[in-house]
Structure formats: C-alpha cells, structure tokens
Amino acid sequence: MKHLDELTFDNRYARLGDAFSTSVLPEPILNPRLVVASEAAMQLLDLDPGEAQSEVFAELFSGHKLWAEAEPRAMVYSGHQFGSYNPRLGDGRGLLLGEVCNDAGEYWDLHLKGAGQTPYSRMGDGRAVLRSSIREFLASEALQALGIPSSRALCVIGSDTPVWREKQERGAMLLRLAQSHVRFGHFEYFYYTKQPEQQQILAEHVLATHFPQCQEQPEPYLAMYREIVERNAELIALWQAYGFCHGVMNTDNMSILGITFDFGPFAFLDDFDANFICNHSDDQGRYSFSNQVPIAHWNLAALAQALTPFISVEALREVLGMFLPLYQAHYLDLMRRRLGLTTAEDDDIKLVERLLQLMQNSGVDYSLFFRRLGDEPAESALKRLRDDFIDLNGFDAWATDYLARLQREGTADDPQRTARMHAVNPLYVLRNYLAQKAIDAAEKGDYEEVRRLHAVLTKPFETQSGMEAYAERPPEWGKHLEISCSS
Numbered sequence: 229m230k231h232l233d234e235l236t237f238d239n240r241y242a243r244l245g246d247a248f249s250t251s252v253l254p255e256p257i258l259n260p261r262l263v264v265a266s267e268a269a270m271q272l273l274d275l276d277p278g279e280a281q282s283e284v285f286a287e288l289f290s291g292h293k294l295w296a297e298a299e300p301r302a303m304v305y306s307g308h309q310f311g312s313y314n315p316r317l318g319d320g321r322g323l324l325l326g327e328v329c330n331d332a333g334e335y336w337d338l339h340l341k342g343a344g345q346t347p348y349s350r351m352g353d354g355r356a357v358l359r360s361s362i363r364e365f366l367a368s369e370a371l372q373a374l375g376i377p378s379s380r381a382l383c384v385i386g387s388d389t390p391v392w393r394e395k396q397e398r399g400a401m402l403l404r405l406a407q408s409h410v411r412f413g414h415f416e417y418f419y420y421t422k423q424p425e426q427q428q429i430l431a432e433h434v435l436a437t438h439f440p441q442c443q444e445q446p447e448p449y450l451a452m453y454r455e456i457v458e459r460n461a462e463l464i465a466l467w468q469a470y471g472f473c474h475g476v477m478n479t480d481n482m483s484i485l486g487i488t489f490d491f492g493p494f495a496f497l498d499d500f501d502a503n504f505i506c507n508h509s510d511d512q513g514r515y516s517f518s519n520q521v522p523i524a525h526w527n528l529a530a531l532a533q534a535l536t537p538f539i540s541v542e543a544l545r546e547v548l549g550m551f552l553p554l555y556q557a558h559y560l561d562l563m564r565r566r567l568g569l570t571t572a573e574d575d576d577i578k579l580v581e582r583l584l585q586l587m588q589n590s591g592v593d594y595s596l597f598f599r600r601l602g603d604e605p606a607e608s609a610l611k612r613l614r615d616d617f618i619d620l621n622g623f624d625a626w627a628t629d630y631l632a633r634l635q636r637e638g639t640a641d642d643p644q645r646t647a648r649m650h651a652v653n654p655l656y657v658l659r660n661y662l663a664q665k666a667i668d669a670a671e672k673g674d675y676e677e678v679r680r681l682h683a684v685l686t687k688p689f690e691t692q693s694g695m696e697a698y699a700e701r702p703p704e705w706g707k708h709l710e711i712s713c714s715s
Contacts (some may be wrong), residue, residue: 255344260290307413307480318348459486471497602649661706
C-alpha cells in the first residue's frame with residue numbers, strides 16, 4: 229500500500245491544452261477536517277487506509293497543499309439543461325487535480341468538488357456545502373456496493389468556511405474518482421462552437437484512452453458510440469430496477485463511460501411511484517423516475533448529433549435504435565432475478581408490470597417488498613406481504629400467477645431461493661431520511677452517523693447485527709423531503 233506522496237501522476241487530459249481546460253488553483257477552506265473517507269475508494273489508488281487519519285490528507289483534499297505532479301484544471305463543456313441548450317458550462321466548482329495511475333495500470337481522475345471559483349463559475353462562489361458533499365459521498369459508494377456503475381468518492385473534508393445558499397452553511401470539499409470526467413457535453417461544446425480540430429482531438433483522446441478496443445473496428449468512432457449506447461442501456465436498467473432517481477439528467481451530467489455521475493437531488497424510491505420527482509426544481513417532471521428511460525434516449529440522440537462530423541447520420545440512427553431493446557432486455561433480466569426467477573418466459577414483463585401497478589396503487593415499499601419476498605418460501609412470503617396491498621383481489625391473482633410461474637421452473641420450494649434473492653435484493657438502501665439524519669448530525673460537528681451509515685451501505689445485501697433501524701420503512705416525514713439543485 230502507498231502513502232499519499234507515492235502516487236504516480238500522468239495528466240493526459242491536461243496535456244490536451246487550454247482549449248479543453250483552464251489552469252486554476254484550488255481555494256483552501258478554513259480549518260479542514262476529515263468528515264468521512266472510503267477505504268474501498270482509497271484502494272483504487274493503492275492508498276494505505278491509515279493515510280486518511282494523517283494531517284496531510286485533510287490538507288491535500290481541502291486545497292491547502294498540492295502534489296508537485298498535480299496540474300489542477302477546470303474543464304470546459306456545454307450541455308442541454310432541462311432540454312434547453314446552454315452553450316458554455318464547465319467546471320464551476322470543481323477541479324481535475326490530475327490523473328493517477330495505480331499499480332494495476334488503471335487511471336483514476338482526482339476531481340476536487342467545492343474548490344472555489346473558476347472561469348466557468350457563472351456568478352457562483354465555486355463552493356460546495358457539507359450536506360451536498362455528504363450526499364454525493366454516500367450515493368457514490370452505495371451505488372457501487374449495489375453493483376450500479378458510478379463515480380466514486382474518496383473523502384469529504386469539512387471546514388469553518390461560511391457558504392451562503394438559502395441560509396448560511398459550512399463549506400466542504402469532496403474528492404471524486406472516475407476513470408474519466410468527459411461528458412456528453414464535452415462533444416456538444418466543440419460541435420456547436422464549430423471547433424472541428426479540437427473536436428477531433430477530443431474524439432481521438434476519448435477513443436484511445438477509454439475505448440481502445442474500438443480502434444480495431446472498421447469504423448472506430450461508430451464502435452465507440454455503440455459501446456456508449458450499450459453501457460447507458462445497462463446503467464438505466466439498473467437505475468429503474470433498483471428504484472434510483474438521478475434527478476438532473478442534463479447532457480452535461482451524463483458520463484461518456486456510462487456511469488452514474490454528478491449527483492444532485494437524487495433519491496431511491498421509498499413507496500413505489502413511477503411518477504416520482506426527486507428534484508424540487510423540476511416543475512414539469514422532466515426527470516421523473518418513469519422518464520429516465522426516454523430522457524437517456526434523448527441524451528444519446530444529443531450526443532449522436534455532436535458526433536455527426538465522424539459518423540454518418542444513418543449509422544448513428546441505427547445504433548441509437550439499439551438503446552430501447554437493450555434497455556428492456558437488461559431490465560427484464562434484472563427484474564427476473566429480483567423476483568427469484570431463473571428462467572425466461574414471454575409473459576414475464578406482464579408479471580412485472582402488474583406487480584408494479586399493484587405496488588403503485590397501494591404505496592408499497594419498493595426495496596423491502598423484494599427483500600421480504602425472498603425471506604421465506606414463496607407461498608408463505610406472499611401471505612405475509614398480502615397485508616401491504618389495498619387491492620387484495622388483484623394481489624391474489626398476481627400471487628397465483630407468480631406461484632405458478634415458480635412451479636413451472638421448479639423453484640417454488642428451492643432451498644437456495646433465499647440466498648439467491650438476498651444476493652440481489654438489498655436490505656439497506658440510501659433513503660433520503662437516513663442521509664438527512666446523518667447530515668443533521670454532521671452539521672453539528674458529529675460525523676459518527678455519516679461514517680456508520682456509510683459502513684452499513686457498503687454491505688447492502690448482508691444482514692448486519694444491530695443495524696435493524698437502517699432497514700425499516702421511513703417515517704412519514706422521511707418520505708416527503710424536498711431536495712433541490714442547490715449545493
């Protein structure tokens with residue numbers, strides 16, 4: 229394991245030049261202290277977990293110190309925000325400190341959020357507040373533990389720096405890791421500003437750095453776009469299957485790698501509601517839970533438009549047409565597994581849709597239903613879960629069909645059923661009220677709840693002794709928390 233001063237930097241994106249990013253130094257925050265760190269994220273850099281307790285750790289990730297090899301850069305990009313094109317966005321409160329190569333040869337961007345003003349701050353202060361930093365930290369690591377591709381969070385550093393939002397809050401910095409911070413909006417920026425040479429450089433960089441396998445194909449850029457479509461189809465299927473709402477699916481928040489990226493007012497579903505809107509600022513419901521599939525398709529179409537200098541429209545349209553079938557196949561496979569099914573039948577999608585409609589009409593807890601369905605043999609589990617539903621006749625009809633489905637494949641009384649279902653149905657998810665309780669304590673200087681919640685979420689499928697409270701249905705106040713883009 230390495231110490232902090234032993235990291236190997238190779239800043240490939242910085243070498244692209246000033247057309248792609250601007251050199252900016254982070255602005256330090258006052259009296260920095262560690263709020264929480266992820267040992268799993270530190271391992272991606274081969275870092276000794278004990279380094280998190282060192283004084284230099286807080287200094288490096290609060291802007292007070294830099295590695296000699298770091299080259300902090302604010303990236304420029306554009307994007308469609310709530311459907312409208314914004315021609316110039318960029319890192320308004322974050323800096324790409326540099327790229328670290330670990331012992332396995334993997335590259336990881338070190339991106340510091342809340343690092344102060346940049347040329348792209350657009351009248352903002354460039355800061356992040358403690359609550360949003362904690363939320364992104366918890367979400368990044370929780371999604372990864374669930375098997376959902378995501379950027380990672382190495383640590384949150386708190387401070388005494390005052391930051392004004394709706395009220396005065398404390399500033400914080402979050403160190404985010406990802407193998408790339410290139411977004412759909414990077415391609416849009418150079419396309420719409422008519423910079424073909426820079427767009428060619430960007431495309432070649434992304435192809436060689438992140439999709440080298442595509443270089444061997446007859447049409448490398450088309451192969452790259454196809455892989456981006458495939459990755460996003462699988463990602464959105466995972467979001468929908470596990471009830472994750474991103475909240476701000478602007479094209480500048482979509483990663484070229486197909487990972488969950490740029491957390492704002494996200495939420496996991498409590499009671500199932502296909503029309504759930506987790507972003508208080510989303511008046512029209514553009515980014516509601518049920519809209520995440522068509523919006524992902526829309527965003528991929530926006531990326532396709534930006535790639536027309538390299539790929540024919542006909543070829544792009546054909547690849548884009550793969551998205552929905554790929555999504556549906558991934559989603560149905562995931563939902564079969566969540567229901568404990570081991571084979572495929574043509575009517576399985578109807579079985580899933582009927583269940584979700586029953587859950588919608590009865591306000592059934594989305595995560596706990598699937599977990600409890602696997603707690604015991606199917607017939608007894610269904611009898612116990614029946615009380616959660618209002619339409620008892622409808623549920624009984626569904627339960628009859630579900631049992632018949634299990635019997636056809638011979639798994640109704642399978643002794644491995646519980647282990648199989650518990651391996652894909654989490655007991656612990658990052659509910660908004662749990663995050664809020666941890667944030668409330670942290671804002672008073674008590675970081676133990678943040679650390680405890682993080683530890684629980686790193687093992688979402690395992691029953692953890694003494695952690696029963698984290699697996700309960702939320703109180704009524706916890707179901708109606710309003711989260712905005714303010715950070």
